[in-house]
Amino acid sequence: MSENSDQPVDPWAPPGPDGVQLGKAATPPVHDQNTVISMPGAGAGEVAPPPVAPGGAYGYPAPAAPPSYGYPPSSPYPAYGQPGWQQAPANGMGTTAMVLGIVAVVGFCFYGLGVVLGVLALIFGIIGLKKVNRGEANNRGMAIAGIVLGGVGVLVSAVFLGFIIWAITMDPGSMEGADDPFATSLVLGR
Structure with missing residues (x-):
């Protein structure tokens, strides 16, 4: 059991150097306790450490460093536009043109709102089509749809x-009685 019988035995305490369980009072500090690899029964090949990637981080490869050209790198990752990195397409102009074109066609009856939104759809669609032609975007159909719907x-x-406007100006009764729309006259015949 224990060398010191007046101390209660801690069943979770690690065994001492001679294999005898230590009591609560005689438990060594945390840094002096045995680790998994140094435990008895854990030989050199039984518990292997986790695999290490070539870059040093567990499970992740090391990032490729860009050429420094004599200057220290600001980031371990290369910026967009450098060889090896593909920049995300800038499809915002074509998408905006199509949405504005749809709203302009649907909202034609809102007294000029369709004209304003249609002109904006034309502008965004032309800018989006130019981006597609330069290779910065890949939504040619949306840009063309925005131009057509905007028009x-x-x-x-x-x-x-x-x-x-024509209907308002051609109504002959719209100018008469403009002061009081509720004015009526009753003529009684004799």
């Missing part, structure tokens, strides 16, 4: 706005 939105909204 249709401008045309339909302008026609609708022109019709509304």
